[in-house]
Amino acid sequence: MPATHIDWTAVDVPAQNGRTVVVTGANSGLGAQLSRVLARAGARVIMASRNVDATRAVAETIGGNTEARRLDLADLSSVRAFADGLDGDVDVLMNNAGVMAVPKGVTADGFERHIGTNHLGPFALTGLLIDRVRDRVVTVSSGLHVLGRVRDDLNWENRRYQRWFAYAQSKLANLLFAYELQRRLEAAGRSTISVAAHPGVSATEGQRRDTSLQGKILAGGRAQSPEMGALPLLYAATAPGVDGGSCIGPDGLMQRNGHPTVVRSNRRSRDAALATQLWERSERLTGIRYALDPR
């Protein structure tokens, strides 16, 4: 980002006419806000969520060129059906949907809910669409990735379940994935880029749902509005000159609030060996192999 750039806001989103964006988790929180801003900027927005009726209702309030499509990231058959049903190329894939600190449970494919919904579902979706993504893939992580470890016991089968740490593992996985995807795209000579982003702390349904003391401490105090929280994600998705393999977050204290800027993620998230291991494991678990042969 140029040093002179201050306070980038939604009005700075470049015209999106003629561009198609897929937003996952578009029926609420940040996903709804992303869809709203992108549609206003002229994009065709494919709002992908597990509840199509709720998403359609949100799409109607937004107007513009929006459409609701069913996608359940906690079910690989739904991910495949969504990808199969998508016509044409997309410019931006926004891997935004996620569950946050939910009770222990498994996805349709038997994965722990956080790693399944937040990482393995988007991993599969991106792999199925990657040849059709023209511009960039944005993957939404969290500042809480710093609490994450990628364990051999990825699915929390052999240790006491701790929901915030399960969430943190999945958000670390998001970063490892985003950076590894960039390395692989680059190695294949593709112009498509992969960018990570996080919203800081933003008052969405997902953020409010957890009223425990632990949740309040981990979520980090006062939350900014979804309008502000969405800005780093919008910047990552639309700003010209964003580097593949970068992470965009808020510029405020401890990356909790503020306007978009390039931010640092922790050293573990940049561990290329760990990223490769997770990638190979994700391919085995999902059965999705990326065909990133040089073009």
Ligand SMILES: NC(=O)c1ccc[n+]([C@@H]2O[C@H](COP(=O)([O-])OP(=O)(O)OC[C@H]3O[C@@H](n4cnc5c(N)ncnc54)[C@H](OP(=O)(O)O)[C@@H]3O)[C@@H](O)[C@H]2O)c1
């Ligand atoms: N808010 C924050 O402070 C904060 C901080 C750091 C990172 N984030 C990240 O920001 C992203 C958006 O979260 P948010 O704050 O906007 O929370 P939110 O309001 O709870 O929205 C999450 C979205 O993900 C969808 N989703 C959940 N499970 C899904 C599944 N199996 N398949 C498809 N969609 C599914 C939800 O759909 P349903 O309505 O059907 O559940 C909802 O649309 C997440 O990746 C989250 O980790 C948020």
